Amino acid sequence: MNIREYKILLLDDENEILNHIENGLKQEGFYRIFKTSTIEEAKKTFLKEKPHILVLDIMLPDGDGYELLKYVRSSSDIPVIFLTAKDEDVDKLIGLGLGADDYITKPFIMKELVFRINAILRRSYKIKLQETQKCILGDVIIDFSQNVVINNDKSVNLTAMEREILSKLYENKNRVLTKDAIADAIWGEDISGNEQSLIMHIRRIRNKIEENPSEPKYLKTIKGIGYKLIVN
Amino acid sequence: MREIIKKYIKAIVIVVSVLMLINMISLKFVLDFLTQTQNITVDKFINGIEIKDNVCTVNEYVDEYCDKNFKWYMVLNENGEILYSNDLPDELNKTYTVSDIASASKWYLSGYSVDIIQIPNGLAILGNDGKFYWKKNLKISKNTMFTCIIIAIINNIIITVLLSLLFAKKIITKIKKITDGIMSLSNGEQVILEESGDLKDISKALNIVSKKIDMQKKKIQENEKIKKDWMSGITHDVRTPLAVIIGKCEELKELDSNKIVNMKIKTIQNQSFKIKYLIDDLSLLNNLDINNIIIKKERTKLDQIIRECVADIMNMYDDNDYTIQLESNDKSDELYMEADEHLLKRAFTNILLNSLVHNEYKCFINIVIEKQEEEISIIFVDDGIGVDNKELIVLNNREGNNSSLHGWGTIVVKKIIELHNGKVEFENAKKGMKVCILLPLR
Numbered sequence: 001m002n003i004r005e006y007k008i009l010l011l012d013d014e015n016e017i018l019n020h021i022e023n024g025l026k027q028e029g030f031y032r033i034f035k036t037s038t039i040e041e042a043k044k045t046f047l048k049e050k051p052h053i054l055v056l057d058i059m060l061p062d063g064d065g066y067e068l069l070k071y072v073r074s075s076s077d078i079p080v081i082f083l084t085a086k087d088e089d090v091d092k093l094i095g096l097g098l099g100a101d102d103y104i105t106k107p108f109i110m111k112e113l114v115f116r117i118n119a120i121l122r123r124s125y126k127i128k129l130q131e132t133q134k135c136i137l138g139d140v141i142i143d144f145s146q147n148v149v150i151n152n153d154k155s156v157n158l159t160a161m162e163r164e165i166l167s168k169l170y171e172n173k174n175r176v177l178t179k180d181a182i183a184d185a186i187w188g189e190d191i192s193g194n195e196q197s198l199i200m201h202i203r204r205i206r207n208k209i210e211e212n213p214s215e216p217k218y219l220k221t222i223k224g225i226g227y228k229l230i231v232n
Numbered sequence: 233m234r235e236i237i238k239k240y241i242k243a244i245v246i247v248v249s250v251l252m253l254i255n256m257i258s259l260k261f262v263l264d265f266l267t268q269t270q271n272i273t274v275d276k277f278i279n280g281i282e283i284k285d286n287v288c289t290v291n292e293y294v295d296e297y298c299d300k301n302f303k304w305y306m307v308l309n310e311n312g313e314i315l316y317s318n319d320l321p322d323e324l325n326k327t328y329t330v331s332d333i334a335s336a337s338k339w340y341l342s343g344y345s346v347d348i349i350q351i352p353n354g355l356a357i358l359g360n361d362g363k364f365y366w367k368k369n370l371k372i373s374k375n376t377m378f379t380c381i382i383i384a385i386i387n388n389i390i391i392t393v394l395l396s397l398l399f400a401k402k403i404i405t406k407i408k409k410i411t412d413g414i415m416s417l418s419n420g421e422q423v424i425l426e427e428s429g430d431l432k433d434i435s436k437a438l439n440i441v442s443k444k445i446d447m448q449k450k451k452i453q454e455n456e457k458i459k460k461d462w463m464s465g466i467t468h469d470v471r472t473p474l475a476v477i478i479g480k481c482e483e484l485k486e487l488d489s490n491k492i493v494n495m496k497i498k499t500i501q502n503q504s505f506k507i508k509y510l511i512d513d514l515s516l517l518n519n520l521d522i523n524n525i526i527i528k529k530e531r532t533k534l535d536q537i538i539r540e541c542v543a544d545i546m547n548m549y550d551d552n553d554y555t556i557q558l559e560s561n562d563k564s565d566e567l568y569m570e571a572d573e574h575l576l577k578r579a580f581t582n583i584l585l586n587s588l589v590h591n592e593y594k595c596f597i598n599i600v601i602e603k604q605e606e607e608i609s610i611i612f613v614d615d616g617i618g619v620d621n622k623e624l625i626v627l628n629n630r631e632g633n634n635s636s637l638h639g640w641g642t643i644v645v646k647k648i649i650e651l652h653n654g655k656v657e658f659e660n661a662k663k664g665m666k667v668c669i670l671l672p673l674r
Contacts, residue, residue, distance in 0.1 A: 014472055014475070014476065016475075016476040016479065016480075017472070017475055017476065017479065020475075020476070020479035020480075020482075020483070023483065024482075027486075059468060085467065085468045085471040085472065086464050086467060086468055086515070105471075105508075105512070106471040106472065106474070106475040107471060107474040107475035107476075107477070107478045107479075107504065107505070107508055108475070108478075109478070109482070109548060110479065110482050112547070112548065174550065175543075175547045175550070176542070176543040176546045176547055177543065178536070178539040178540055178542075178543045179539070180533075180536045180539060180540070181543075190533070190536075191536070222542075222543075222546070222556075222557065223557035223558070223559075224539070224557045224558030224559055224560065224599070225539050225542050225543060225546075225556070225557065225558055226539060226543060
C-alpha cells in the first residue's frame with residue numbers, strides 16, 4: 001500500500017486547525033483524512049475507520065488527549081502524535097513515557113508536521129521507499145528499484161551502503177540530516193568511529209551523481225552537522 | 233543532650249566533693265581549735281589547785297570554772313582519798329581504788345559523766361549529770377581509719393552520681409520533648425506538644441510557631457499552584473490563535489506568489505513565531521522556578537544534540553539565508569556528560585534563535601565545541617549586529633527574577649546552564665555576538 005493511502009485521524013477542538021492540517025496533508029497526497037473535535041467523536045471514528053495514525057490535541061472539551069491514548073492503546077499499537085500547547089504536557093510526555101510516538105508544539109509549521117507524520121508512518125509500518133520510486137536530479141536519475149544511477153544513458157551501480165545513504169537522504173529530501181542520524185540508520189551506531197567511512201561513501205556518491213563532485217549541487221555538506229539532498 | 237547531662241553530673245559531683253572537703257577541713261580546724269582552747273583551760277585549772285602536806289587548796293578561778301561548767305567536783309590524793317570536794321553527791325563519798333579511777337576514765341562514774349584531770353600529787357574529778365557527753369570507746373588503727381575515709385568518699389561520690397542522674401533524667405525527659413519538637417520543626421515537620429507541666433509556655437510557643445510555619449507553607453503552595461495554572465492558561469490560550477495565524481499565513485503563501493505580499497506574510501509568520509518562543513520561554517522559566525520540572529540527567533552526547541538543534545532550525549528556516557556550522561576540535565569523540573537532553577536542547581536552540589531573530593535575513597553562526605580538562609566548552613559566534621555593551625552587562629549579571637521584559641530567551645539559557653552547574657557568558661565578537669558556555673564533566 002502506498003503511504004499516501006494510509007488513514008489519518010485528527011482530533012482538535014479548533015476547526016481552523018483541523019482544516020489547516022487537512023489541507024497540508026492533502027497537498028502531500030494523503031486523501032484519507034478523518035477530522036474529529038471531541039473525544040467521543042474520535043473514539044467512534046477510531047472504531048469505525050481503523051486509522052493508521054492519530055494526531056491528537058491534548059486539551060479537549062470532553063477530556064484530554066491522554067484519555068484517548070489510553071483507550072486506543074488498550075486495543076492497538078498504532079502510532080500517535082500529540083499536538084501540545086503547554087510545557088507541562090511535554091514534560092508529562094517525556095517524563096512519564098506515555099506511549100506517544102512524537103509530539104509537536106503549537107503553533108507549528110505544517111510541513112514539519114507533515115514530515116513527521118510521514119516519518120512515523122514509515123517507521124511504524126516499515127514502509128520502504130517504493131520500489132518504483134525514482135529521484136531526478138537534473139540530468140541524473142536515481143533508480144532505487146534497480147540500485148543504479150543513470151547519467152546520460154550511462155548506468156552506474158550503487159553499492160548497498162550508497163543506496164541506503166541515498167534513500168535516507170531522499171526520505172529527508174530538502175532537509176538537513178545530521179550525520180548522527182545517518183550513522184544510526186546505516187550502521188545502527190554512533191557517528192564516532194564512522195566519520196571517515198561516511199565521508200568516503202558521500203564522496204563516492206557525489207562522484208556518481210554530481211556533475212562536479214567537488215562543487216556539489218544536490219548533495220550538500222552542512223559543515224560539522226550533516227548533509228542535505230536538494231530535490232526540486 | 234548527653235554532653236549536658238555529663239557536665240551536669242560532673243558539676244554536682246564536684247560541688248558535693250568540695251563541700252565534703254570543706255566540711256572535713258573545717259571539722260579538723262574546729263577540733264584543733266577546741267582542743268587548743270581546752271588545753272589552755274586545763275592548764276589554767278591545774279595551776280589553780282595545790283596539794284601540799286595532804287591538804288588541798290583551790291583558787292577562785294577553779295571555783296568559778298567548776299561552778300559554771302560542772303555539777304560537783306572533788307580532788308583526790310595519790311591514795312585515792314578525797315582531799316577536797318564541792319557539792320559531792322553522797323554515794324560518791326568514798327576512797328577510790330585504782331580500778332575505780334580506770335573505769336571512771338573510760339566510762340561513767342556511778343552514772344555521772346566525769347572529766348578527770350591530773351594535777352601534781354593528785355587527781356581532780358569534775359562531774360556532770362549522766363549523758364552530758366557522748367562517750368564511745370573505739371580504737372581504730374590509722375590504716376583502718378584511712379581506708380574508712382576513702383570508702384566514705386567513694387560511696388559519697390557514687391551516691392551523688394546516682395541521685396543526680398535520677399534527677400537529671402526527670403528534667404531531661406521534659407526538655408527532650410521540647411528539643412525534639414524543635415528538631416522536627418527544623419526538618420519541616422509539624423509539631424504538636426502537650427501544653428502542660430513546667431515548660432508549658434515553651435511548648436505553647438512551639439506549637440504556635442509550628443502552626444504558623446504550616447500555614448505559610450500552605451499559602452506558598454497555593455500561590456504557586458495559582459501562578460502555575462495562570463501561566464498554563466495563558467500559554468494555552470495564546471498558542472491556539474497563534475497556530476491559526478501561522479496556518480493561515482502558510483495558506484496565503486500558497487495562494488499568492490506575489491513577492492512583496494509574500495515578504496509581508498513571512499514577516500507576520502516570523503513575528504508570530506517570536507511570540508511562540510516568548511511563551512515557550514516564560515512557561516519554562518515558570519516551571520523551573522517552581523521546581524516543577526523533572527530534571528532527568530542521562531549520558532548525553534553534546535555534539536550530537538547540538539547537531540540536532542541546528543538541523544531542526546535549518547529545516548524550519550530553510551528559505552532563509554542561514555548558515556550554521558559546527559567545529560569540533562576534539563579527536564577523541566568523548567563529548568559526553570550527564571545532562572538533561574531536553575533542557576540542553578532548549579538552551580542551545582534559544583542561543584541560535586537569538587542570533588537568527590536579530591539578524592533576520594542573513595546570518596552565519598559558527599559553533600566550536602572543545603573538551604578541556606574538567607569541562608566542555610561550547611562557543612557560539614554569529615556575524616550579526618552584536619549587542620551594545622550596556623545590554624551585555626545586564627545579560628551577564630541579570631538574575632532570573634528581573635521583571636524586565638527583554639531577552640527572556642537568554643534568561644532561560646542561563647537558568648538551564650546553571651542547573652547543569654555550568655557557566656555562560658555573553659560577549660561581543662569582532663563582528664557579532666559571542667556566547668561562551670562551560671559545562672563541567674562532573
